Amino acid sequence: MLHDELAEAPLDLLLVDDEAGFRDSVAQRLQLRGFAPRTAGSGEECLEVMTSQPATVVVLDVRLPGMDGLETLRRLKGAHPDVEVVLITGHATTADGVQGMKDGAFDYLIKPVEIDQLAQKIRQAHDTVVRREERRREAVFRSQMAQRMAETERLASLGTLAAGVAHEINNPVAIMIQEAEWLMDLLQDSVEGRIDPQELSRSLELIRTQGQRCREITHNLLHFARKAETRQQPLSLNGMVLEIREIMERQAVKHHVVIDTRLAPDLPEIVASPSEIQQVLLNLINNAISAMEDKGGRIRITTAVEDHAEIGKALLLQVADTGPGIGEADISRIFDPFFTTKPVGKGTGLGLSICYGIVTRMGGDIAVESTPGQGAVFSIRLPAPTPGAQPQARPDPS
């Protein structure tokens, strides 16, 4: 099946000329060279034949009664943009050939036509059709791949987050279980099921406190998940930074990493997809934590408004760490898909390439600077909303 799908389109040729004698003789001589041309005697007939059974290549005489060759060409290309047209012009009408090229003809030949040259042009025209189709398939394949990659990465970063949350919840759950079992111990040893009321209320209080702790963790996560909207909407970059910091704080502390923020108080709102901004921040912070997890360190998240001579106002979002930094050999490949310095099974190698994709789709730019031994700084610049204009929610482009 795959082979069939990828097989190239067969060369289907249509010969259009009003002079039956010339047309038939060309058709015959092309047949001898392995072609199977269909024929039409006028521009109108050509368009009609194309509607019922489109050809891949059309050989078209410019001089036609009724609708002339150039008009036929324009309509043909309008209705069938993929068809390639080889024009045949007389000596006196080479200007038509040039005009035809401007209107999308593949090439033009001047009468009297040398048959092998025509055959060669037809093959070249057909190759163009095939190559264009291949490129289109490839583009579709690439965009499907990119979508799948983005989804994989999103799941991976959510997976990391979920693992962190499970870890957080483990401790309070363990305490609740132990306290409940403690009460069961007491009950088992008691006379007629009596437990010291003070002991009882102390344990219950502890169970409640730990339950509340779990609730807080799930509350944060649910809040985060609800925000996982792909729809574009006005949002505060500072707000997103603070939210992610709260979610990542515990994981950071576990790895002896401090997260601090320097947020510009006058930062304008941007129109963006909250889930995409979350993903970018999560990736950068996760990377920074894993870079520093051996020795600990500091992550500083900065936002600012910048004025650039060339691009005007831009919002700066910076994530800087104090880890080992990025080697010169790695820094040029760091945004490449599947490039990772993490051990096998630890990273997908997609995080930063996805960040790159998200930021550039927003019309922004992501860059990294690093001095080995002195940490890495990721800087994202996003176009600032035009002053005065209130940010509007845009419908999802998909």
Next chain:
Amino acid sequence: MQDGATPIRLLIVDDERGFTEVLSKRMTRRGLRVDTAASGAEAVRMLRTQDYDATIIDLKLEGMDGVEILKVFKLLDPGLPILMLTGHGSETAVKASMRLGAADYLSKPVDFEALVAKVLNVARQGGDKA
């Protein structure tokens, strides 16, 4: 309850106070003598002033982590049986701990009866060795 006349002395090292407290009271009820420490520094201080028959160390601690505490304990008291408490995804640290001489390990969330059984087990083995 313990069979022997002298109760087993256990040190629990974990920064989750709520957890060490409830473990401590349950273990005490089973006849063990339990101390707790919330950090590596505190644990080392206690080991310098007290003899223990067994110790439980949480792998993930703020400051000095479980593996580092294990190393120091092995220097201070090579015969002391050490049980490591681990979370998910700590396979590397578990392997390192066992290589460094931990007696055994248990994954969180722990089953109390399993934990008691392991403590009694390693304490007895440690006693035999001594």
